[in-house]
Amino acid sequence: MHATSRPTSRDVARAAGVSQSTVSLVLGGKWNGRVSPATAASVQDAAERLGYRPNQAARSLRLGTTRTVLLMIPTIVPFFGDVHVGAARVAARHGFAVVVYPWPDDAGPAASPFAAPHEAIDGILASSLAPDVAAGIGGAPLVMLDSDPSGPVPTVDFAVADGMRAIVGHLAGLGHRRIGHLAAAIDQWTFHARGDALAAAVTALPGGAYTRAAAPLDVTASRDAAGTLLDAPDRPTALVCDDDVMAAGAYKAARARGLDIPRDLSVTGFDDVQLAVALEPELTTIRLPAEDLGAQGMTMLLDLLNDRPPPGPHSLPGTLIVRDSTAPAPR
Amino acid sequence: MHATSRPTSRDVARAAGVSQSTVSLVLGGKWNGRVSPATAASVQDAAERLGYRPNQAARSLRLGTTRTVLLMIPTIVPFFGDVHVGAARVAARHGFAVVVYPWPDDAGPAASPFAAPHEAIDGILASSLAPDVAAGIGGAPLVMLDSDPSGPVPTVDFAVADGMRAIVGHLAGLGHRRIGHLAAAIDQWTFHARGDALAAAVTALPGGAYTRAAAPLDVTASRDAAGTLLDAPDRPTALVCDDDVMAAGAYKAARARGLDIPRDLSVTGFDDVQLAVALEPELTTIRLPAEDLGAQGMTMLLDLLNDRPPPGPHSLPGTLIVRDSTAPAPR
């Protein structure tokens, strides 16, 4: 067993010669006129000396709250780092901590053999979660991020459709008509929304031609999928990618075929992660306000936790960042 | 207040017409010969009907354990996704969950205005943590990952020195002698270790010349720092980068000066993240077994939690992945 078990508030009380209640009052800072400054000081001193830290389980049980929120994400990538920063900033202002739980996409909560940590928290901020999985969570107040806003769950997402329309507008202005879509083969709302908006915008274009190939979010697979688009007769003059990483694959496919970007082929990404400026030429893409997503989501969740009426779904606009990967269509 | 408060085990007991103890026994699965199958079934049925989930705070208080471990990381990047996968796999086998806590590098635990979540867990797996911060954690069993192994805390890290020596060996074999170091300007053990090993290995080379420039882990800053190395008289024929992201900056600096990689300049990275194959040419780098790091660390932590003697520090070897960014030195 452990060498020394942690001191409890009762130990502190004994050391300071007061009752446990007094310790709790002092350390809780609520001794306005109930405890004399001298006693308070001696309690604080004793607590310090013993290295007392309150037991969180007992505190949670008593208070019925953990002041902790779970941020569920599908995968650990920098994008969610920004989301976390935004959420954590808002949370901290209200005394909440944000802990991250990478949700394995292949396993639902039922698959967990253990008591899932989402039972030990006050609320959940879930990104890119399928509605049926969300339904299985049960109990904890939930706000979905970048997910299907048409469901009953409060949601904040990106205006990805607007983003795609902005890209098509940009490309159309450069004379592009045959536009290929390098689509993410991932069953998440955000990618469905991106694809639908893109297809609609392109086909609405006079003379617009939409082609499509899908791949997982992986450079090599994206390269191969992009290849099939580029090898088609009447190949597209622009490739719109669902994600910056996929654009890296498109670059590779283009180079392998001797196509110069952006002279022979324009390429666009989505998300504006660090990779976008690492690529050469630097990538035209849509910047998404990830930090705002986290902040807005947390604000909503706090509303929920305080039984304030949950606001309706909220959409955050992206920004078209024009860099060097797009140029007038070759004639 | 909330519409309906969650059902407790007592509610289930009432619904099933038994005592709370019986509910606990049945749901805990320990009713070997103590409860009749019929009663057990009716309890399970009632629990199901009411949607009962045990209160984790109460359970933790009673059992003195949360079966949850915190993985503290400096920043949310894919590398730590692999670490998490390894840790979670081992943890799950023992009924533990792993939750991620991004440690804000500017704020120690004392800076937290709220009860830090690391009080509500059984142990901590801390990556890239400065020893003094680690000391401030207090109480919870701790294993450090990829951190200074010379301290008193159990540690598992990468053999980064060996990795750097492998890179120098590779470059030396290609005829390189003037080697520039694009160093990460981050105060973490792993980067200090990389730098020290590299400097030693290069200067030990007959005719070896070591130069150095530092930058944060950022493409643009790395590009500028690489520029100062390339603009020096007698410029290096190879650039060794502390991290793959920095290599992307080196690529940009080289291109801006009309230098072809790898003909005029060899470049190497470290970590082998996705970016390494997105770059063109693909990057020669050191692959680190991130998943093993998490798995080994969790194994150690479980030893600690079970009062088994903590094994000594453990080093995991990296692997040199030779791709297309290194070639014989120009003469």
Added chain:
DNA sequence: GGTGTGAAGTCATACGTATTACTAGAACGT
């Protein structure tokens, strides 16, 4: 001197669970 009032604490309790010790009854052997 009795009553009121404020200060400085303490007492008792509840949060929801897991588990040990106990009990009521049945079955059973002799």
Added chain:
DNA sequence: ACGTTCTAGTAATACGTATGACTTCACACC
């Protein structure tokens, strides 16, 4: 008929905290 053993449960308790209700004492007021 009576002790023994087994079955099927229940009662009681402890984990450590926060807090509303209560007590004790000193002092002041009339």
